[in-house]
Amino acid sequence: MPDDAAALSFHPDPSPAWPEGLTRVPYWVYQDPAVLRAEQARVFEGPVWNYLCLESEIPNPGDWRATHLGLMPVVTVRTEDGGIAAFENRCAHRGSLICLDDAGSGAKDFTCVYHAWRYDLCGNLKSVAFRHGVNGKGGMPKDFRVEGRGPRKLRVTTICGIVFGTMSDDTPDIETFLGPEVIGRLHRVAGNRRLEVIGRYTEVLPNNWKLYAENVRDTYHASLLHMFFATFKITRLSQPGGVMVSPNGGSHVSATYAPTETVDRAYDGMRSVDDGFKLADPSLLDTVDENGDGIRQQLLTVFPNFVIQQTHNAIAVRQFLPRGTSETDLNWIYLGYADDTPEMRTRRLKQLNLVGPAGFVSMEDGCIGGFVERGAAAASDETAILEMGGTGTETQDTRTTEAAVRGFWKLWRGMVGH
Amino acid sequence: MGDAETLLRLAALNTAYARTIDTDRLEEWPDFFLERCIYRVTSAENHRRGQAAGIVYADSRAMLADRIAALRNANIFERQCYRHIVGMPSILDAAGDIVAETSFLVVRTLRDGRMDLFVAGAYLDRVRDDGGVLRFAERVVVCDSSRFDTLVAIPL
Numbered sequence: 001m002p003d004d005a006a007a008l009s010f011h012p013d014p015s016p017a018w019p020e021g022l023t024r025v026p027y028w029v030y031q032d033p034a035v036l037r038a039e040q041a042r043v044f045e046g047p048v049w050n051y052l053c054l055e056s057e058i059p060n061p062g063d064w065r066a067t068h069l070g071l072m073p074v075v076t077v078r079t080e081d082g083g084i085a086a087f088e089n090r091c092a093h094r095g096s097l098i099c100l101d102d103a104g105s106g107a108k109d110f111t112c113v114y115h116a117w118r119y120d121l122c123g124n125l126k127s128v129a130f131r132h133g134v135n136g137k138g139g140m141p142k143d144f145r146v147e148g149r150g151p152r153k154l155r156v157t158t159i160c161g162i163v164f165g166t167m168s169d170d171t172p173d174i175e176t177f178l179g180p181e182v183i184g185r186l187h188r189v190a191g192n193r194r195l196e197v198i199g200r201y202t203e204v205l206p207n208n209w210k211l212y213a214e215n216v217r218d219t220y221h222a223s224l225l226h227m228f229f230a231t232f233k234i235t236r237l238s239q240p241g242g243v244m245v246s247p248n249g250g251s252h253v254s255a256t257y258a259p260t261e262t263v264d265r266a267y268d269g270m271r272s273v274d275d276g277f278k279l280a281d282p283s284l285l286d287t288v289d290e291n292g293d294g295i296r297q298q299l300l301t302v303f304p305n306f307v308i309q310q311t312h313n314a315i316a317v318r319q320f321l322p323r324g325t326s327e328t329d330l331n332w333i334y335l336g337y338a339d340d341t342p343e344m345r346t347r348r349l350k351q352l353n354l355v356g357p358a359g360f361v362s363m364e365d366g367c368i369g370g371f372v373e374r375g376a377a378a379a380s381d382e383t384a385i386l387e388m389g390g391t392g393t394e395t396q397d398t399r400t401t402e403a404a405v406r407g408f409w410k411l412w413r414g415m416v417g418h
Numbered sequence: 419m420g421d422a423e424t425l426l427r428l429a430a431l432n433t434a435y436a437r438t439i440d441t442d443r444l445e446e447w448p449d450f451f452l453e454r455c456i457y458r459v460t461s462a463e464n465h466r467r468g469q470a471a472g473i474v475y476a477d478s479r480a481m482l483a484d485r486i487a488a489l490r491n492a493n494i495f496e497r498q499c500y501r502h503i504v505g506m507p508s509i510l511d512a513a514g515d516i517v518a519e520t521s522f523l524v525v526r527t528l529r530d531g532r533m534d535l536f537v538a539g540a541y542l543d544r545v546r547d548d549g550g551v552l553r554f555a556e557r558v559v560v561c562d563s564s565r566f567d568t569l570v571a572i573p574l
Contacts, residue, residue, distance in 0.1 A: 199464050199471025202565040227492040277491055281480035329565075334471040349475045353485075358459065358473040358570040360485075364494045366569035 018418045022406040023391050024383040027376040030208035035416070036071075036325050042415045043304050044070025047171040048250075049157065049164035051306040051319050052076040052086055054195055056161060056338070062107040062121060066099050067331075068321045069167065074154060075099050076163060077107070079121045084158065086165045087123030088151035091115075098151070125149040159183075160190035162317075164302070178251050178302065181244040181395065185253040185300055188291055189310050198348070199334035203357040207369030209305065209322040210412070212330065215365055216299060216307050216318070217408055219243050219254045219399035220388050225368060228360040231277045239296075242397040249393045249407030250303025256399070257294045284350055287312040301404070303411055311361065313344065314351035326373055330366070332356050421509070428507040428518055428545065431552045436502035436522075439573055444489065447573055448482035452548060456556040457482060459574055461564035462539070473570060474559075485573070495571045497529040500536065502574075507543075515555055516545040524574060526567075537574055538562045 018026060029035055044050060053065040058078040066075050066089055073089035075098065091098050091112035098110050098119060109126065110119045116129035125146045133139025154165035157174050164174060175183055205212060215221070219241075223230045241256040279285065287296070290313065298310045307318040317333040332355070336348050355362045376382065386409075389401020393410055396403050431450070438446050451457060459474040476482050505521035519540055526536035544556040559574045 197469065199460070199469045200564065201461065201464075201473055203569070204565055204567045206568060225494065227494065228488055231492050277487070279480075280483050280487070281478045283478075284481065284484065334469075336471075345470070346477075349471055350477070350481075352471050353475055353481075356473045357566040357568075360488050360493065363569040363571060367495055370568065 018413070019383060021391055022393065022409055023386045025386065025409060026381065026383050028380040029418075030210055030373070030376070031325060031380055033325050036322060038416050039322070040070045040072070042417070043412065045072065045167040046415050047166070047168040048304055048415075049166055049171060049174050049177055049302060049306075050304075051302065051317070052154075052156070052163040052165045054161055054197065054317075054333075055084070055158055055163055056194055056196055057103065058084070058163075060105065063103075063105045064099065064107060064121075065103045066101070067319070069154075069165070070322055073097060074165065075110070075123070076156070076165065077121045077123075084156050084163055085122040086154040086156050086163075087119075088153075090151045091117055092125055092149045092151055093117045093128075119150060123150050123153055160186050161195055162186075162190060162308075164306075177246070177248065179246040179248075182246050182251050182253050182300060182302075185244070185255070185298060186308070188293075188295075189298060189300065189308055189315065193337040193339060195315070195335050196338045196340075197333055198336045198345070199332075199352070201332045201334075201356055203330040203332065203366050204323075205320070205328040205330050205366060205369050206326065207328060207373045208326055209320050209328040210408075211369035211372050212320045212328055212365070213301075213305060213408055214405045215368065216301055217252050217404035218402060219299075219404065220402055221368075222399070225364050226361045228354075241399050242395070243399055243401060243404050244395040245393050245404050245407040246303075248303075248411050249409075250411035251301050252404035252407060253298060253300040254399060254404070255295050256297040258289075258296050284353060285312060286347065287351075288344065288347070303408065309355070311354050312351045313347050314354055315348065316352070316355050328369070421512070424509060424512055424516060425507065427552055428509065428516065428520075431545065432504045432507065432520055432541070436504050440499065440501055442499065444486045444573070445483075447486060448479045449553075451479050451482060451554045451557070452546060453479045455479060455482075455554055456558070457554070458557075459559040459561065459570070461561045463564050465558070465560050473566070474573075482573075489571060493571060495569055498571070499527050500572050500574075501525045501527070504541075516543070516552075518543045518545065522574075534567060536567065539574075 050069045052067055053076050057065050061078050061080045064075055064077040074086055075089045076086040079085050089097050089099055093115055096112055096114040098112050118127045120126050128140060131140050154167055156165045159174050239256055239259045243252055243254040245252045300308050305320045309316055315335040319331040321329045323329050334352055336345055354360050357366060386402045386406050389396055389403050393403050393407035435450050457476045458472040460472040503523040507518040507520040509518050511517040519542055521540050524537045525533055527533045539561040542558040542560055543554060545552050546555045
């Protein structure tokens with residue numbers, strides 16, 4: 001039994017059992033600090049692929065970018081031989097951050113500001129200041145070796161120009177981790193053309209990170225909460241679409257095709273309908289079908305906390321990182337393709353109004369997790385219901401389902417041990 | 419137009435702009451812009467890097483009107499209001515369009531009374547005399563931070 005099993009099941013006293021099956025989620029799982037500690041060890045540092053950066057952000061040797069594996073700061077570096085290395089952003093000496101900025105270029109090495117311990121681009125300790133003392137006095141013991149000392153290192157993989165890292169030797173290759181359906185759709189949005197960052201923002205969410213992980217996998221809510229979607233027929237559940245779930249449950253891709261019906265009755269009488277609402281400047285939704293497949297929106301997750309989305313011609317990565325049990329940093333990375341025409345780039349800038357902290361479609365996702373946090377504040381032992389679309393985690397040709405949310409919990413519970 | 423008069427007119431434009439938002443007369447907000455205009459909300463970091471994508475990007479007055487229509491009719495967010503505190507404009511060029519830079523702070527008050535210093539930044543403006551009325555040909559809202567709490571619903 002894991003050492004912290006007792007802490008994990010802290011709430012209530014005596015410890016609660018997780019209900020059978022995948023259709024219930026107890027609220028303590030979003031609230032307990034012990035769960036966050038367990039997730040750090042078993043999810044973020046466990047057998048998963050964490051998003052690190054885009055290859056195009058670190059094109060040349062010495063280029064680097066900092067991010068986090070959950071709470072763990074990491075640096076991803078283009079090495080001298082053109083490879084990519086990643087290591088914990090923590091000096092082996094006293095634990096200070098090694099890199100203080102978010103990104104840099106052309107580094108020859110990394111030196112900790114505290115006591116000038118110096119690392120190569122792969123995170124290997126190369127030298128220790130005053131190692132042999134000063135004027136024959138002080139210094140490190142004679143048997144001290146720099147070899148083998150350094151921050152923890154990640155195993156790195158790249159797919160479609162996106163760099164992922166893992167701390168676990170048990171993580172399968174990313175093709176196996178995601179399965180052929182998700183991989184195919186990842187290629188669709190990122191595999192054919194070089195991605196380029198065109199903007200970067202962080203949205204501070206007042207909720208546990210898993211509420212956002214569920215939200216992005218929840219194909220059921222999109223046209224109900226996000227009224228802009230429904231009003232402008234960007235997506236409605238009656239539009240063709242579906243959801244594919246990776247074999248391990250944790251990752252998914254959903255697709256929404258262009259509407260086929262001219263009059264939509266599925267939402268009659270519901271809040272999120274106003275067929276009379278028209279854009280004064282319809283150029284916002286002037287869309288080019290870049291892949292020729294009619295997919296208006298594709299949302300793809302990689303367990304645990306990565307999303308790449310295409311909404312019309314807006315493309316963005318979302319990475320969400322816990323900052324505490326009830327605070328999450330949602331990092332928006334707005335993307336274009338390197339070979340965009342100026343007209344297409346302007347189209348993307350306009351359509352990015354749909355996403356992000358001020359996004360016509362995304363802004364509600366910023367606050368909905370906080371509504372759950374506040375609503376369930378005293379309901380640690382109560383459970384959420386996940387029965388839409390059945391009880392399983394299989395791929396479905398409808399978005400009126402919570403299959404991908406159940407899939408998230410299936411993989412999460414296997415890792416964390418519930 | 420003398421320097422002092424220009425300064426006064428710009429200051430009046432800025433306070434009218436702020437007052438329109440802070441008193442929830444958002445439908446009047448697009449009128450502060452020319453029909454063809456740029457309104458962009460970005461951050462100092464993105465601005466410095468020359469990265470063009472903002473959290474808001476509009477290139478017409480009609481798009482600004484659409485944003486207000488969406489806020490009023492489509493988007494869901496908790497009741498909140500802004501209080502803009504706008505500094506004195508620095509006029510950088512007044513030969514053609516007036517080019518000016520003005521610091522601002524926005525305090526956000528939420529439904530439950532919580533108040534936060536929500537955004538600090540600078541307006542980078544290009545202002546034109548449109549038949550005796552100053553309007554923005556371009557207003558780039560450069561927020562000092564790239565972090566935004568929960569959501570940015572109301573215009574800055």
